[in-house]
Amino acid sequence: MSELWYDLEPFLQQGTLGLVNGAFYAILSLGLAVIFGMLNVVNFAHGAQFMLGAFVAWMLLNWAGIGYWGALVFAPLIVGLFGVVIERMMIARLYKLDHLYGLLLTFGLALIIEGLMRNAFGSSGLPYEVPEAFRIPPVDLGYMLMPAYRFWIVVVSLFVCLGTWYAIEKTKLGSYLRAAVERPKLVQAFGINVPQMMTATYGAGVALAAFAGVLAAPVYSVNPAMGANFIIIVFAVVVIGGMGSILGSIVTGYILGVIEGFTRVFYPEASATVVFVIMAIVLLVRPTGLFGRA
């Protein structure tokens, strides 16, 4: 077995590490897909909200003494609430206009948020330690040793993604959401407060981004540009998976993380661009995305 094994092992290792990036792609593109499905708004502030999640975790730790586990709960709540305010005060006024206005507004918000954070905290990045519970020996997967915290990222992201998918596809509340995506007027005529649902959906999507931001804080340094770096790849993921498909955005997120990992083995120089090459191919062959509906 050995020769083939030696060929395969680096692929397995890099593919597994790719799952860590894939975990962030999946959570972020999932949030984008949920927001787009319900509000018809391309949330360009998603990266900034991810970054805010990481910063709020840092503030909670350094200013309030609340550690990682508390941040995992409170940072998404705080940033999600911020999202609710933004939706009520600004985005809700744009629903009757073209898509483009929502995109411009959220893009502007992203620039403002990033600029303010750069002013306040500089652009060099703040340290956030790997939480105590994960300062343990790496997890032995047989073909590699995986740092415990990265292993945790993959596991918890899977739970969050599948939990979100379940809530949307299998619960009563999810059926309201799916129905409102199809015919918001009719759902409102049944007595359901659809504008309130849209606000809550935006808040939840933003909270997902902030949750990913907290997960990312110990791995990447907490800096104002961390979201902008991610979000460009995540938009490519969303385009590949198909805008508005819940399961599609999750699966595509993980797969592209793994493909990036594979690329690092046989042609490392391309690992940063492979996602965009795939995006171009998908757009040529299937413009609605792999899981998208026309």
Added chain:
Amino acid sequence: MLHVRGLEAWYGESHVLHGVDLEVAEGEVVTLLGRNGAGKSTTIKAIMGVLDSRKGSIRFQGTETIALPPDRIARLGIAWCPEERGIFASLTVKENLLLPPVIAPGGMALERIYALFPNLKERLTSPGTKLSGGEQQMLAIARIMRTGAKLLLLDEPTEGLAPVIIQQIGRTIRALKEAGLTVLLVEQNFRFAQKLADRHYVMEDGRIVDMIPAARLEANMDRLHAYLGV
């Protein structure tokens, strides 16, 4: 129960209703008749509050609803079955059926609905839009029967359906009437409406131009035919 006075409504820039006046008493089945484009569906939509712009007065059980959003209007006890049926593709038949929240006690129990529409019970887990046209229409009516709404707005429930299914829908509307519900029915199929309704309003160019009670229908048949152009 429902008092509509001077109702005007617009689709974007175009002015569709020019002062509609109508009354529906509790327990009545009332139809809106008229040619295509006379404003029948628009009247229903204006009552439900799903148009962007409307003015005038719509009072339901004493409450003025002209400025209320559709969800508040629904909670007062008005339910709508739209012309295009509005069955959700991403929901199963059961999810479609259970989607409208119960807004008041007195709605029809699920067992009774299944007894009235046995086809639906057999297909609860199918996606809503996999049903036939007739089954989708039954689902669209069934789902508003369990909410406890007192006034049902039915927009062309027989459109494009086979005679046997039209009969089943006729029986359903009669059952609703017996249960004390009030129905405002938009219908092109006059022979279907004739057998069910207590009164008929006739619409032309966004206004009510005539009202004919069922008892005087025979005597006014020629007049009605002239309105409807049949």
